[in-house]
Amino acid sequence: GENVEQHPSTLSVQEGDSAVIKCTYSDSASNYFPWYKQELGKRPQLIIDIRSNVGEKKDQRIAVTLNKTAKHFSLHITETQPEDSAVYFCAARAYSSASKIIFGSGTRLSIRP
C-alpha cells in the first residue's frame, strides 16, 4: 500500500544553521506533497506544499524540493530560529477526488540557542 518514510526522526541544529528533513513515497500516483508543523499539544498546520509539476518551491526561510523520478522530497529551513522547534510531518496525496493523505512518522526539530 501507500507509504511515506521520513528521516531523521530527531534533529538538533544550532540557531541560525539550516535544517533538512527528507521523505520518500511509494505511490507513483502521488502528486501533492504538503508539509505540516505541529507544536506540542496543537493541531498540525500546513507550512508549505508542492505539486508534482514543479521541482522546487520557496517561501521565505522554507523551501521544498521534489524529485519525482526518485520519489523523494525534502524540506529545507534556513536561518533557523527558536520558534522553528516543533515536530514536522511530510505527507503525500494523489491528486484525485477520492484519495487520502498519507503522513510520514515525523521529525522532532530542536533549535539550540
Next chain:
Amino acid sequence: GAGVSQSPRYKVAKRGQDVALRCDPISGHVSLFWYQQALGQGPEFLTYFQNEAQLDKSGLPSDRFFAERPEGSVSTLKIQRTQQEDSAVYLCASSLGGTGSTEAFFGQGTRLTVV
C-alpha cells in the same frame, strides 16, 4: 466557523464504553478525513468522506470503529467497546476537494484516554 472544530477536546472512557467524537469541518469543504495520532507518531489515516459518501475506510482498525457524515457536513466517529489501545488523539481534517486547493485543515483533535 473559521476553522475545523472538534468536540469534545478530551474524553476519558472506561474500557468497554462506547464513545462518539464530533467534527465540524470548514463550511463548504467537500472532503473530510479522520486520523488517529498516537503519542510521538504521525497521523494514521482512518477514513475519508467526499460529501456524505464514505469513499475510503481502509484505515479503520476494527469493526468497532464507525464513521458517518449523513448530510455532507458534520461527521461523527464512533468507537464501540473501547479498548486501551484506542487511546490516542483523533484528528479531523477538511479540504475544499475537487480540483481546487487540496490543502487540508486540521481540527484541534480529541484526546481519548481509555482506562
